[in-house]
Amino acid sequence: MSNVIKKYEKMNDEQLNQLFKSLDERKDINWPYIAGWIDGDGFIGKLATRSYGVMLKIADKEPVEMLSELFKCSLSQEKTDPRPLYIKPPQRRYYVNIRGKKAIYLAKKIAPFIMEKTRNLYKTLEYYKCNEKFPYMELNDRDFINYLVGFSEAEGSFTCMEKTSKYSYAISNTNLNLLRYVERRLKQIGFFTVKIRTLIKSGFYFFNKKVSDKVIKRKTSYRLEIHGYALLDFYNLIKDKIIIERKKQKVLATIEHFKDYRGISYNNFMKAKAALTN
Numbered sequence: 001m002s003n004v005i006k007k008y009e010k011m012n013d014e015q016l017n018q019l020f021k022s023l024d025e026r027k028d029i030n031w032p033y034i035a036g037w038i039d040g041d042g043f044i045g046k047l048a049t050r051s052y053g054v055m056l057k058i059a060d061k062e063p064v065e066m067l068s069e070l071f072k073c074s075l076s077q078e079k080t081d082p083r084p085l086y087i088k089p090p091q092r093r094y095y096v097n098i099r100g101k102k103a104i105y106l107a108k109k110i111a112p113f114i115m116e117k118t119r120n121l122y123k124t125l126e127y128y129k130c131n132e133k134f135p136y137m138e139l140n141d142r143d144f145i146n147y148l149v150g151f152s153e154a155e156g157s158f159t160c161m162e163k164t165s166k167y168s169y170a171i172s173n174t175n176l177n178l179l180r181y182v183e184r185r186l187k188q189i190g191f192f193t194v195k196i197r198t199l200i201k202s203g204f205y206f207f208n209k210k211v212s213d214k215v216i217k218r219k220t221s222y223r224l225e226i227h228g229y230a231l232l233d234f235y236n237l238i239k240d241k242i243i244i245e246r247k248k249q250k251v252l253a254t255i256e257h258f259k260d261y262r263g264i265s266y267n268n269f270m271k272a273k274a275a276l277t278n
Helices: 013-025 031-041 061-071 100-110 118-127 141-155 176-189 230-241 245-259 264-277
Strands: 002-006 042-048 051-058 075-078 094-099 156-161 166-173 195-200 203-206 215-218 221-227
Touching: 013 100, 031 042, 031 051, 031 061, 031 100, 031 141, 042 118, 051 061, 051 100, 051 118, 061 075, 061 094, 061 100, 061 141, 094 100, 100 118, 141 156, 141 166, 141 176, 141 230, 156 245, 166 176, 166 230, 166 245, 176 195, 176 221, 221 230, 230 245
Parallel strands: none
Antiparallel strands: 002 075, 042 051, 051 094, 075 094, 156 166, 166 221, 195 221, 203 215
């Protein structure tokens, strides 16, 4: 069950053409950023028996509302979260479904930037009789960073714990090749301390041992991380692109923590950075 927060009526062909023309004329739409969100927390494919499209369903309202407003598709929120076996009920997620010609338009716009859901994207386009092909992993630095910000808001964590002085940025994913690509691109841009480690090895694990004996099989999961003073340059690069307010506040608090602090660890970081850039 769901509550419709904002409803849009179905558009005819003339209205759709006007919508697509207006989107084409806008210079403020960040398609690589949207692609990062869809790659991270979105779904591309069969939404119903006879319907293919794009869906975004998450607890944070901002990116879902952005897509809803762009494509004039209804914004809804779950009445209850159907996922079981939680000690505390999870947040009711917001969602938007984009179908038909709107889905074709969106898929074409994000196709050059999608890295993980490429197969499902092409299946969706083929369903709508579109056989167009797009570049893959050929992003320039600006598009890569924009994609990474969207992907990070979806899949990443921005740890900011002032009491324990723990600050870090991380992306967790089972796709090691994708994380290696992100690592390589970040190092090319100058973030030389980024690293990848194994988070969870494949095997059988309790879903939630405190409330159930249910066991599930997990794939090996990996985490890409940035720590310490490298966060200062990285966060200054991405801070203005983040739209989820709670995550932006963590980024800004981390910048505030590191910008005025100087000590032995800072000097060592700067020496290592200089050695690699010279």
